[in-house]
Amino acid sequence: MRIGIDVGGTNTDAVLINNREVLYKAKNLTTPDITSGIINSIDEIVEFAPKRFNVESVVIGTTHLINSLLERKNLSTSSIIRLCLPSTTLLPPMVDWPMDMKEAILGDSYLLHGGNEFDGREISKINKDEIVRVTEDIKMKKISSLVINSVFSPIASGHERFVANIVAEIAPEIKITLAHEIGKIGLLERENAAILNASLVAKATEMIAAIKKAISIKGLDAPLFISQNDGTLMDSEYAARYPVFTISAGPTNSMRGAAFLSGLKDAIVVDIGGTSTDVGILVNGFPREASISVNIAGIRTNFRMPDVLSIALGGGSLVDEKLLTIGPESIGHNLTKESLVFGGNKLTTTDIAVAAGLKNIGNFKKVNNLNGIMVNKIQNLIKKKVENLIDRLKTTVDSVPVILVGGGEILIAGNLFGASEVIRLQHADVANAVGAAISQVGGQVEKIYSLENINRENAIIQAVQEAENKVILSGGNPETIELVEKEEIPLSYLPGNVIKIRAKVVADLQIA
């Protein structure tokens, strides 16, 4: 049995799962300290099944850390070492950052010798004295977090590792983020993602320690895992080092949960919450990754993020009956106080759904005298907005199955344009916690190969093997390894055949 918990902005959802069965689900308000909400949920589950169960693992998905980035609060000062000289000096670290964010994080940046060319040749040799000098400087300034980014490190990570070893020897207290472990090819975007990660390490360490303590107080001795943006999990120590991998785990868990509960591996998932709708696409059971850069808190990054489109449309979105518009304002979790059906005076999309007879919640008499034509028009507008998102995510004209999850799924009646079928699930309201509970271990590799040195088939085999090794190292059971993504992208404007290969494998957690 496993426990999955999703800490959302409004609710903390938890499920107890055995194989394919949801044994129990709990919904509690999210608390500002995160942990009380988690404890409340665990309490409920323990009460439901006291000592009758054997919990193998607890998986928690929380996007809480993104708030630190958005509010520019609790961020650690981080220094940056870029290994690049004499190349790549024109655009210094954080060159395209908003000023307030730069000021919230800024440590010093150091451009030093090292780095590689696209074909693995060294740009220059690492200068050990230089590294020692810089480390001592960082140590003296008492900066606790450091990013090491080397040119083409996603292809050749040796320089980053070498420098990390030197730094660790001189100043073991410094927390190091290696850029190649965070982002893809694209020096600035990878560096940006790594800096965000480094700035969150202290806060994440504190948060995870608090969660661990809370769980152990409840007498659960099951190991704690944290959900990642790509739908796989990481152990709590790893998560404390790579917090940036948690900040989009919410939408991903909803999609993974939808896949699991519906049994579908390829579908579009529409998650309608209280204030917003997220739409993503499942490919082989996992969310499709965003292929272009992703903007986080005003900063361009390129790490593994689900390709999710969001609009301000939810069960609490306000409706303007004269202008016939929806949102973007929402009353969110005050829905049960302020909306018409719950005795308030604000017209929301939920009131429209009740007026249209889609759902019987609250007091339907309160919406009896709404103008029928208006109700109809708003209903169509809601559908149009969702259909438009579905269409933007698709890659072909073919219809695809659409799975509705989240509390706001009541807003949608009947079929949707572009959908081959619309699937509603029994546990749609806790799909995200289910998604957390079922997470597997993942391993991903992205590499550039020149086909003059290796043939295509061998290059693919090599990349897949490397991903498999990663999975086993991260605690995956070798017998359950499954290849979920394999992509080759030829590079343009290069003579000879140069290709980029991406491989991703997953495996069940090896339970010791």
Place this chain on the structure above:
Amino acid sequence: MWTIENDSIESISIGAGILGSGGGGNPYMGMLRAKEMIRKYGPVNVLSVNELSISDKIVCVGSIGAPTVGIEKIQGIESYYALRAIEKLLNFSATAVVSNEIGGSNSLEPIIPASISKIPIVDADGMGRAFPELQMKTFFVYGVPPVPMSIADDKGNVMIISQANDPKTVEDMARSITVQMGSVACYAFGPMDINQILNTAVLNTLTLSKNLGDIVRSSIKTNNNPIESILKVHSGKNLFEGKIVDLERKTIQGFTRGKVLIEGLSEYSGDRMEIEFQNENLIAKMNNTVVCLVPDLICIVDSEKGEPITTELLRYGFRVTVLGFPAPKHWTSEQGLKVVGPKAFGYDFDYSPLLFKELK
């Protein structure tokens, strides 16, 4: 004369994206680099050709290589190294620089040597759009020699091509040196004098790209129809409006080839347009009839915002408008078509100009 500042860099990169006809690469890095140079060295002046004097010595600079490498090993001041190498080799001082290609990120490259050397940029270029290869320049078609050409890398290494039998040979040699240099490099050749610029360059294209970018940005701000505004700034045709319903893209010998199928919306409802591309958009067919073809410009822009969409960014579901602009006259002559006409890209039919075609 006008001055390139931070704000004009944003506009130029949008306008140059439109003139790139689907090619020219992602201008983001070029934009950041140009801004950084201006922050360090101050604004750069742009001179129209009438403001040049008979003694001016103008060097053309450009960037060559793989965009995928350029986002990782970000270019620095290679084009300045290349300029210096040509000056030293031929023992002169350049009084201005000029862009080789207005389409895409190469439009901003001259800002780098111009800002360091404190010399102006001439309001012109050697393509009037984007093309994939070095020999495809109006300069060479009308007699400017491509050699000696200097090619510089990010470490300050320079190679000179001192002799080549034709411009295509220069392209082949430069391309393989570039790979050796880590797959991104910059080149320079010249100097040209005012007469060479007058007789061979496509004029006023930097101003054109700035004006296009300005109008797109102000249309977005004021919620005006960007398509009409674009056509007011640069005369061309609104060829089609619709939604991308199919996309085929593959890389053959280092070049991206493919086609995109667009299904008509609003006044084009029921019609289809197919555009074939090879880095740049080459040929547009409406309901199987050719309506615009290379070297005329076929530009795909976002229907709502008017922002250009390069061939690598095309995706199913985008709402796009296809604009056609007549090619600069340099390309529609017999010599021009030999280098960049339909046949140069492997089609077996002749060029016919855009504006004589009857559309819908």
